[in-house]
Amino acid sequence: MQVSMNINGEPITADIEARKLLVHFIREDAGLRGTHWGCDTSNCGTCTVWVDGEAVKSCTVLAAQADGHEVRTVEGLEGADGLDPVQQGFIECHGLQCGFCTPGMLMTARWFLDRNPSPTKDEIREAISGQICRCTGYKNIVDAIHWAAEHPRTNEVTA
């Protein structure tokens, strides 16, 4: 079947099998390898992207379901005037080691901060509780998102 969507502001149309997962569409058809895959069971969250501004696990969405929608991935976080504060926060607070969970964490973090601009650390912990990191033990990720909350974005990146 043919699907068309807009990823990070770029239109893409491809002929795919109806069963193709959005994560595979993003990685293989759109060629955006920043979105990762880490489990069979929707538990790890490393595949998190936004569809129409909502954070979703792209391993749990068919590409066909995203037909006609707006998708944003980690490659679309950086704005014209530099990194999004969540990206900068992860650098400042050492919120990543191997970097494999990072794209999903970043997408959830920005989505969450857009809805809760001054969260407590407990609220941040809850926000990322659907995502697994095997390297950092989470403390620095929580600190990184907190850092980003204190450094609001200067440029808008939505949807």
Added chain:
Amino acid sequence: MTAVEEVPLSPAGNPIGFGNMKRVEDQRFVRGHGNYVDDVSLPGMVHGAILRSPFAHARINGIDTSRAEQLPGVLAVITGKVLEGIPRPDLLGDNFAWMPTLSYDTQAVLATDKVRFQGQEVAFVIATDRYIAKDALELIDVDYEPLEPVMDAKRAMEPGAPIIRDDKGQQDNSITDVHGHKDWESGNAIGTAEAIAAAQADPDCVVVTQEVMYPRVHPAPMETCGSVAFLDKVTGQLTLYTTSQAPHAHRTVYAMVAGLPEHKIRVISPDIGGGFGNKVGIYPGYVLSIVGSIVTGKPVKWMEDRNENLTSTSFARDYHMTGTIAATKEGKILAVDVDVLADHGAFNGVAQPTNYPAGFFHIFSGSYDYPNAHCKVTPVYTNKAPGGVAYACSFRITEAVYLIERLVDCLAAELGMDPAELRLKNLLRPEQFPYTSPTGWVYDSGQYENTMRLALEMADYDQLRREQAEKRARGEYMGIGLSFFTEGVGAGPRKDMDILGLGMADGIELRVHPTGKAVLRLSVQSQGQAHETTYAQIVAHELGIPPEDIEVVHGDTDQTPFGLGTYGSRSTPVSGAAAAVVSRKVKDKARQIAAAALECSPDDLEWQLGQWHVKGDPERAKTIQEIALLSHGSLELPDGVEGHLEATTVYNPPNLTYPYGCYVCVVDVDPGTGQVKVRRFIAVDDCGTRINPMVVEGQVHGGIADGIGMALMELIAFDEDGNCLGGSFMDYLLPTSMECPDYELGETVTPSPHHPIGAKGVGESATVGSPPAVVNAVIDAISPFGVRHADMPLTPANVWRAIQGRPVRVDMAVE
């Protein structure tokens, strides 16, 4: 940490030497520009998928691949029979169906005669698309004849138990090491037995025996294992992109198993999404991607799914330990004796130095001063996945530390003594170092009591005990758990240590270009450890070149010198030492060149970070950048000094390094549900010199989370039919942000005397040290119910059972 504060900053604001520095790697990772194995896409690439056994133990009577072969898009279906037909004339086997393991055993690449664990590789499909490859697996018909599975190490030892390794003509399920030994012993058997017998007879002494199971767990890095292989038939060149923690060692093994010339093999480990020992071994899937490329002539990608990762790649632990500790009633430890039944699964695939079949388990005498210790380890085959040394275990030091730290707590309970006081009474004293342990380790340096006192102070230990007493009076159950660990890392001295005959030294190469920018090429490989940042800091510390002017190259056998890779916390102790030594060689050469340029003797020069200058005349100086240009120019050089500014070295460590630490964990337990909440975790680590404290602390955080996971939730269990019950993240529970507290970290710094920069390595310290702290805290909390021990994982169900006095069984399914 005044040393860190004094470090000058580079133009980019980085420390020219040790100190906190933002990671170079992060710039690509936060943008989604990492390059992991599954991101590799080669022209014409096709996809492989593995059919795996649904049975733990079954005879294969036949495999029919015809339906799969007819599926459009399928290029080839490979079975064990096909591999048997490909001759492999080398010392390690006759054909491709079997491959050597890192412990001189054999492992089936694809099963031929029998399957020996659930998830074992049975057939390999190559197709144009990964979905089609998986579809084809459904079309392969295998005629299995189920056999009785052996899922329990004790059952494996019983007479009459089904024989798992009949392929080797085995008469039982014992494992014989390369030296012909079935049991492996260390320490003083007679002295230890006598000391324990004497204590038993002495009314002023106590003897405590405890069975302690360290159950099977899995490292479960976020990125699963995989590879992309391309054998170019014209050039004969094999290029393998792979999730490898040891690309050079893997290249050598592939040369052996694939019968390919080593100089025609290039192994590339690009960005690796976490390793933790899961990516040390060579898995059938990697070999199959190579075979697939040989068969199809195309690049073949194979990536595991999570179920495959959890059920077939290297597990960790599965140690059934029985420890006996003898002490005086005043709490002076006299002796420890340990008996271990080690479950190695169906193939002996442990990754460890050859002469150490139980890894470094015999460091179990721990951080305490007593003369008699002995262990006997008996490895057995079972119908479970192979592996055993993984999950940041420092070659089984996790098991050793868990055992001794549980025994010490059991002893404290028997004596009615505070566990902190008992430890303080027995810790090694600074003047005892270098200390030779009863099992022969030579601990390099330590100030244990300082470290422990700092941890107790940070925790406000006495106040915690008061709070606990008050809460108990109200029927609330909080627990305080301690652990003190010593690791031996940085394997290792080549006279003692090798893997498959490869000595464990590491090469390194440093080149300073004419403009003073440098490239450092490492044999070790980062899986998140920040080598690109911290190795630049080592060179900066030695030569004064700003770290942003140093490029660190790793993970590609065509671009880096030989070495054994990153695991067992060995990068900093071995390759980090190599980085310092090679920098010093460059510095010495720079001195000769500076002397020629300044027309003086090298002896007249003195070093000040980043330049050589004439003693007493700092104005007459040459910076390292100036020297780099001179070395490439027309300056007349003294006899014996070659042009250019570069050096190589191979570092052979004289000894291991011995990082240590003291951890305190505070938990609250709900006795009604068995739910454990980790309230606080205090960790004081002494890993010697800290190159980048931010990175050290990050590694400690991750290790504590691992320990919380293992202590409370992670488990690879099986039912009696051999079904793995931990095959997905729905069942294999990993800690999330909700289970982990805000860690409280402290440090003491006792440099290693033999390491060039005094660093000891820290990558696995917290994974080693944290499980006993968490378990000791939970047991402490529920000790009013008469509980002295319960095995991990201390899930709510298991804690509740322990409180009820009901047996806890963790190696098999809980009924």
